[in-house]
Amino acid sequence: MQANAFSRRMLLIGGVQAGFGALLVGRLGYLSISQNKYYQTLAEDNRVQMIIVPPRRGWIVDRHGKPIAINRSDFRVDLVPDQVPEGQLDEVIAKSAQILQLDPDTVERVKQEADAASGYKPVQLAENVDYDKYAAITVRLPELPGVTPQRGFSRFYPAGPAVGHLVGYVGTASREEYLAEDKNPLLLTPGFKIGKEGLEEVLEQDLRGEPGGQRVEVTARGKLVRELEPKPDKSGGTVQLSLHGGLHEYAARRLGLESGACVILDCLTGEILSLASMPAYDPNSFSDGIGRTEWRLMTENERRPLVNKTLNALYPPGSTIKPMVALALQQHGVDPAERINCPGGYQLGNRFFRCLGRHGPVDMNRAIAKSCNTYFYAMGHRIGYDKIAPMAKYLGLGQTFDLPVVSQSYGTVPSPEWKENKFDQRWTAADTLNASIGQGYMILNPIQLAVMAGRIASGRMIQPKLVGIHPQPAPMLDIPEEHLEVARRGMWQVVNGDGTAGASRLPFPDIEMGGKTGTAQVRRLSSGDGRNVPWKYRDHGLFVGFAPVDNPRFAVSVVIEHGMGGSRAAAPVARDVLTYLFDEQMAMERLTAMEEQWGGSLAERTEAFHAQVLAIAEANARGNSA
Missing domain, CATH: 3.40.710.10 (DD-peptidase/beta-lactamase superfamily)
Structure with missing residues (x-):
């Protein structure tokens, strides 16, 4: 009687153990086979980081193929905070600021963005850098870990103010524009600019292109191991106008x-x-940004240099x-x-x-x-x-x-x-x-x-x-x-x-x-x-x-x-x-x-016109501070 009871308990316990073992085996099989791709992707994301490479903007040309808006190479300097050794970030920023002659507001902006950056996201130190400063940064790279000087592309309008109202200009995306694109990370990439006003804004999706990426392998603590094969960017399309x-x-x-x-x-x-x-702004200078006071004075100028008079x-x-x-x-x-x-x-x-x-x-x-x-x-x-x-x-x-x-x-x-x-x-x-x-x-x-x-x-x-x-x-x-x-x-x-x-x-x-x-x-x-x-x-x-x-x-x-x-x-x-x-x-x-x-060409007189507006803005600023 006792032997039969013992046998029944053994069978019950053995059955439970066998069922539990079967569940473990099934779960293991599910994870290793059915969910293999999912967890492989997660593991890859932990091991590999992607640095976005902004695409080159498409050209705008006239009916004969003459360029109206193109890209030209320039120099820029970025900082990747995750590549800076712990405790050296402020020192690296200070040295870079001295070489690049950055103003205090820019330095403060760099520090704030560096503190918030993660995942090898670069922070812009300076763009449109002249060659002497670019060379000075390059030769001192051993003492500037995380600083990456590179050649990039900036928008250029050969006709300058003649096409200002027609094509508009490009600039850094605003917070509203970033949110409107569902927080597209491309819009936060240093050096990337979107169309503002004119054809640059209306034809944005045609001109933007597709971003590429630089893949880097890192350790669990985020230390760079090696750079992997990059994904090339795709330039934006060329838009031909009927314009002569x-x-x-x-x-x-x-x-x-x-x-x-x-x-x-x-x-x-x-x-x-x-x-x-006319008169118009020079989109080459507007792409670098102007101050609020200068913008206000141009808005209030009786000749209305910000208004496209052909349409508005x-x-x-x-x-x-x-x-x-x-x-x-x-x-x-x-x-x-x-x-x-x-x-x-x-x-x-x-x-x-x-x-x-x-x-x-x-x-x-x-x-x-x-x-x-x-x-x-x-x-x-x-x-x-x-x-x-x-x-x-x-x-x-x-x-x-x-x-x-x-x-x-x-x-x-x-x-x-x-x-x-x-x-x-x-x-x-x-x-x-x-x-x-x-x-x-x-x-x-x-x-x-x-x-x-x-x-x-x-x-x-x-x-x-x-x-x-x-x-x-x-x-x-x-x-x-x-x-x-x-x-x-x-x-x-x-x-x-x-x-x-x-x-x-x-x-x-x-x-x-x-x-x-x-x-x-x-x-x-x-x-x-x-x-x-x-x-x-x-x-x-x-x-x-x-x-x-x-x-x-x-x-x-x-x-x-x-x-x-x-x-x-x-x-x-x-x-x-x-x-x-x-x-x-x-x-x-x-x-x-x-x-x-x-008294001079259109470009020279436009530059003088804007210089006059800027002088008024500076005089007003000095008066307010006094």
Whole structure:
């Protein structure tokens, strides 16, 4: 009986032991076979550390492959805190700071980042280091453990301020940008910069590329054993623009430090050939960062060097819209040959709306050529502005376009419905008269004016394009050719007849430009042409045009802020930039002579402009500290 009981206990205990052993064997098999890859990866992570190598940024080139934004090699110095022997970090930082001549704020930043760094993450000591300092660090490496001088790449813009507003610049990612990318560690890598403003920002993902990595084997305590085979980075892609780089740079130089814009389009395809806005910042200096005070002063500067005036500045178009109004008038039954007498203005009730002169009897062509307000007052009043506004929008005014830009200001093409919604006021006959000559509530940007000119010139529904080459002509407008020809003929007379821009004819016997000047009032002046008032109160000067007249290919718009007249300030710029397209050497000779009179090249004068702003900032800082 006792033997049977003993045998049962032995069997029970043996069964439990066998079951437990089976569980251990099964668990061991599960860990060694099924979970082998998982734990191998964990072990590898404990043994191998990855140091991110930032990718080289893709180039931006023009339609001919000319570089607009490229990379150039430079020198930088980083510090890997985990490679510094214990207790020597402060000494290494101090020695490096002395050689590199780092300021106290930079030294404090390095110390804070070094204390927070882990996993062989490098900390930036200095970038864009000159060769002498780079060499001095290199020869003293034995006494600077953890310091790694290396050759890197920095962004470079060959045209400098000429492309500032167009391409933007690159800079270190902000905290918000880091969080927006789910704490992408690449954004914290020393030397890595992302696009800020312009094409650099909008095309960031195309230009960024893929990071590489330097794998290093370490001990359990983090000591470096050896460097393993690196993973190469993949450079960002090259982006080709429709831009004509030489023309764009010429337009920017021709504007100089005038506050204004110049847009040139291919009026068959809509490709943007120039998108110049001045004055501008130099993206090469902005990429290194500027102080808050300097930024604030540039923001407050009356010439607005931080604003892309081709897209984000809005102006009353003045008389530049009269060819568009002429198309609307014909669409609603006005005979172009009908004459209106101009006695120097138009009487509406007890108010007299003045004209630019006493033009006598004028038809539609003559009204465009002489910019007769009276004609457009009378005809606009006859058909009503609700018949004109749709034509304005059809020709691109008040519209936004599908462009790779950070923002566009689309402005206003007013209408009775718009005024009712905006101000809760009824549209009046006076509003119609003002809007018919491009004043009142109407405000537009320069690229819209260029699109209008291009559509009238070619008769095609062009859409502005900036990225890529698009040789296919745009579809035709739904406007009768004879209506367009009336507007073109009037624009021809503006430049080549006795119109308002006769002094701005192209310097070629067989190539003619058509156009329309405009003067947009900023505030009512009591008398004179504005020379006796502060710059910011003077009238804007505008011009829209196209060339050649007999076979339109290029459309242009120019705005000179406070230029006191389109014929005086804007039309000569349009003449010169179009001259560049037909005879580059002639245009460059003229520009070189002008720059000598102005006191230096665009880059030199931009540098002087920013130096003046910086001097003001430093003077203010000294005053505040005192």
